[in-house]
Amino acid sequence: MDPSAHRGEPQHAAAGTLVTLIRPPQLIRPPAPRDLRSSDITAEPLYWTRREWLAAAGLTVGAIAGLGGGPKTALAQQARGRGYGLQPDDKPTSWEDVTTYNNFYEFGTGKDEPAENARGFKARPWTVKVDGLVKKPGDYALEDFLKGARVEDRIYRHRCVEAWSMVVPWRGIMLADVLKRAEPTAGAKYVEFTTLYDPARMPGQRSAVLRWPYGEGLRLDEAMHPLTLLATGVYGRDLPNQNGAPLRLVVPWKYGFKGIKSIVRIRLTDRQPATAWNESAPDEYGFYCNVNPTVDHPRWSQAKERRIGEFVRRPTLMFNGYADQVASLYAGMDLRRNY
Amino acid sequence: MTWSAAWVRVRALSRPRWWPWLVWCAVLGPGLLVAAALLSDLLRDTRWLGANPVKEGELRLGTLTIQYLAAALAITPLRRWLGWNWLQRDRRTFGLAAFCYGLAHFLWYALLDLQLDLAQLGTDLSKRTYIVVGFAALLVMLPLALTSTRAAIARLKARWVKLHRLTYVVPVLGVTHWWMSVKADVGQPALYSVLFAVLLGWRWWHARRDNSLHATTTPARAGSH
Numbered sequence: 220m221d222p223s224a225h226r227g228e229p230q231h232a233a234a235g236t237l238v239t240l241i242r243p244p245q246l247i248r249p250p251a252p253r254d255l256r257s258s259d260i261t262a263e264p265l266y267w268t269r270r271e272w273l274a275a276a277g278l279t280v281g282a283i284a285g286l287g288g289g290p291k292t293a294l295a296q297q298a299r300g301r302g303y304g305l306q307p308d309d310k311p312t313s314w315e316d317v318t319t320y321n322n323f324y325e326f327g328t329g330k331d332e333p334a335e336n337a338r339g340f341k342a343r344p345w346t347v348k349v350d351g352l353v354k355k356p357g358d359y360a361l362e363d364f365l366k367g368a369r370v371e372d373r374i375y376r377h378r379c380v381e382a383w384s385m386v387v388p389w390r391g392i393m394l395a396d397v398l399k400r401a402e403p404t405a406g407a408k409y410v411e412f413t414t415l416y417d418p419a420r421m422p423g424q425r426s427a428v429l430r431w432p433y434g435e436g437l438r439l440d441e442a443m444h445p446l447t448l449l450a451t452g453v454y455g456r457d458l459p460n461q462n463g464a465p466l467r468l469v470v471p472w473k474y475g476f477k478g479i480k481s482i483v484r485i486r487l488t489d490r491q492p493a494t495a496w497n498e499s500a501p502d503e504y505g506f507y508c509n510v511n512p513t514v515d516h517p518r519w520s521q522a523k524e525r526r527i528g529e530f531v532r533r534p535t536l537m538f539n540g541y542a543d544q545v546a547s548l549y550a551g552m553d554l555r556r557n558y
Numbered sequence: 559m560t561w562s563a564a565w566v567r568v569r570a571l572s573r574p575r576w577w578p579w580l581v582w583c584a585v586l587g588p589g590l591l592v593a594a595a596l597l598s599d600l601l602r603d604t605r606w607l608g609a610n611p612v613k614e615g616e617l618r619l620g621t622l623t624i625q626y627l628a629a630a631l632a633i634t635p636l637r638r639w640l641g642w643n644w645l646q647r648d649r650r651t652f653g654l655a656a657f658c659y660g661l662a663h664f665l666w667y668a669l670l671d672l673q674l675d676l677a678q679l680g681t682d683l684s685k686r687t688y689i690v691v692g693f694a695a696l697l698v699m700l701p702l703a704l705t706s707t708r709a710a711i712a713r714l715k716a717r718w719v720k721l722h723r724l725t726y727v728v729p730v731l732g733v734t735h736w737w738m739s740v741k742a743d744v745g746q747p748a749l750y751s752v753l754f755a756v757l758l759g760w761r762w763w764h765a766r767r768d769n770s771l772h773a774t775t776t777p778a779r780a781g782s783h
C-alpha cells in the first residue's frame with residue numbers, strides 16, 4: 220500500500236488538545252486484588268453503581284438532545300467523568316468472558332485455548348525495546364518502561380473483526396507518553412509493534428497459522444492519539460496471560476486484532492510496517508482496520524455485532540463509537556480502499 | 559484363543575438387541591445436548607457453550623454435520639472389513655442425520671445468528687462464497703433425504719442408485735465450505751479432507767477392482783455398495 224495514498228499526515232499537536240477534551244478527571248477505583256468471580260462483577264459491576272449508570276444515561280441523553288454531537292459530546296463525557304464514550308447500555312463484560320474468550324493464536328486458535336495454554340506463561344521478567352527513528356532508543360525492564368507514566372483505568376468498547384464485541388475495563392498507560400519519552404525524530408511516520416517470539420513458551424507459534432512473531436503497526440498520529448493505550452491490566456488487576464500479559468496495545472476504534480499482545484518491541488519507522496493479518500490475507504485485512512459498519516469483511520457483514528453476554532445483535536458504530544474523537548484522523552481518505 | 563480365532567468371532571457377531579438404541583443415542587444425543595446447552599446458557603446464564611453460545615452452537619452443528627456424513631460414508635467399508643452386514647441399514651440413519659444437522663445448522667444461523675435479517679441472509683446466500691458452497695451442500699442433500707424411504711428406493715430402482723451417488727459430492731462441498739470459513743487455522747478441515755479422501759478413495763478403488771473382476775470372472779457380488 221502506498222503511504223502517500225492517505226492525506227492525513229501525522230498530527231502530533233492535535234493529540235494535546237484532545238487529551239484535555241476527553242481525559243476524564245477521575246479514575247476508576249480498582250477492586251481489591253483478590254480473586255474475582257463473575258458473580259462479583261456481572262450482577263453489580265464494581266465500577267459503576269446502578270445510580271451512576273442511570274446518571275450517566277441521563278447525562279448522555281441530555282447531551283445528545285441538547286448539545287448535539289462533536290466536541291460537545293466529548294465535553295459531556297468529561298462532565299460524566301468516566302467511561303470514554305460509553306453508551307448507557309455499555310455494561311462491562313464479565314471477568315469470566317473477558318478472560319476466557321480470547322483470540323491469541325500464540326496460545327492456540329480456539330477461543331478458550333489461550334486461557335488454558337497460557338496458564339504457565341511467565342510474563343516477568345520482561346524487556347521492551349524501543350528503537351528505530353527515535354532520539355532515545357533503549358531496552359527497558361518492564362518496571363522501568365512503566366515508570367513515570369500515569370496508569371489509568373479506562374472502559375472501552377472492544378470490537379472483534381469476527382463481529383462480536385465486549386466492554387472491557389482496561390488499565391494502562393497512554394502510548395503517547397511512551398513515544399514522547401523516546402522522542403521520535405522528524406522522519407518517524409509509523410510505529411511498529413512486535414510480539415514475543417518464543418515457541419517454547421508460546422506453543423501456538425510451533426504451527427504456521429500466521430507468520431511469527433505477530434507484528435502490528437499504527438500511523439504515528441494514531442499511536443499518539445489519547446485514546447490509544449498500552450494496557451497492563453483489566454478489571455484493576457495485572458493482565459492475565461491470555462489477554463496479552465504483560466503489555467498489549469488497545470486501539471478502541473480499530474478491530475481487536477490490531478491490539479497486539481505481549482509486546483517486546485516498539486519501533487518507529489518512516490515506512491508502513493507489515494502486519495501479520497495483512498500478510499496472511501491482504502484482501503481481508505488492510506493496514507487500518509478501523510471499525511466500519513459500511514465496509515464488510517469479504518466473508519461476512521460488519522453492520523452488526525453480537526455483544527458477548529447478549530442475544531440480540533447490535534448495530535456496529537462507525538469507528539466503534541469513537542468517531543467524534545478519531546474521524547478527523549482519516550479526513551479525506553477513502554475508507555473503502557483503506558480498510 | 560488365537561488372534562485369528564478371535565477375529566472370526568468378531569466377524570460372526572450379529573446385531574445386538576441394544577444396537578438400535580446406541581444408534582439413536584449417537585444420532586440424537588449431540589443435537590439435544592447442543593439445544594439444551596443453548597437454552598441453559600440463555601435462560602440460566604450457564605456457560606456450557608462458552609462466552610458466545612450462539613456462535614459456538616452454530617459451529618458445533620456444522621462440525622456434527624460433517625461428522626455424520628463421515629459416519630454414513632464409513633459404514634460400507636466398516637461393514638465389509640468387519641463382515642457385519644447388519645450395519646448397512648444404519649447408513650441411511652446417519653445420512654439422514656447429516657441432513658438434519660445440516661438443516662439445523664442453517665436454521666440456527668438464519669434464526670439465532672442473523673436473527674432473520676433477511677437482507678443479510680440474501681446477501682450471504684448469494685454473495686459470500688463459503689455460504690454459497692454450504693448452501694449447495696445442503697441443497698444436494700435435500701433430494702437424497704427425500705428419497706431415503708423404502709418406497710422411494712423401490713420406485714426409483716436403478717435411478718435411485720444413480721441419484722444417491724450425489725452423496726459423494728456432499729463432503730467435498732462441506733469441507734470446502736469449512737475450509738473457506740476459517741480465518742487462518744485450517745487444521746481441522748484439513749484433517750477431515752484426509753478422512754474423506756480415504757473414504758471416497760476406498761470406494762473408487764473397490765469399484766475399479768469389482769469392475770475388473772466382473773470383466774473377467776463375473777462373480778455374483780450382490781449388493782456390494
Ligand code: HEM
Binds near residue numbers: 621689731735739
Ligand atoms: C445454507 C447452508 C449453510 C449455511 C448458511 C452455513 C453457514 C455457516 C456459518 C455462518 C458458519 C460459521 C463460520 C464461522 O463463523 O466461523 C459455518 C460453519 C461451518 N459449517 Fe456451515 N453452513 C451451511 C451448510 C453447511 C453444511 C451442509 C455443512 C456440512 C456438510 C456445513 C458445515 C460447516 C462446518 C464444519 C463449519 C465449521 C465449524 C467450525 O469451524 O468448527 N455447513 N457454516
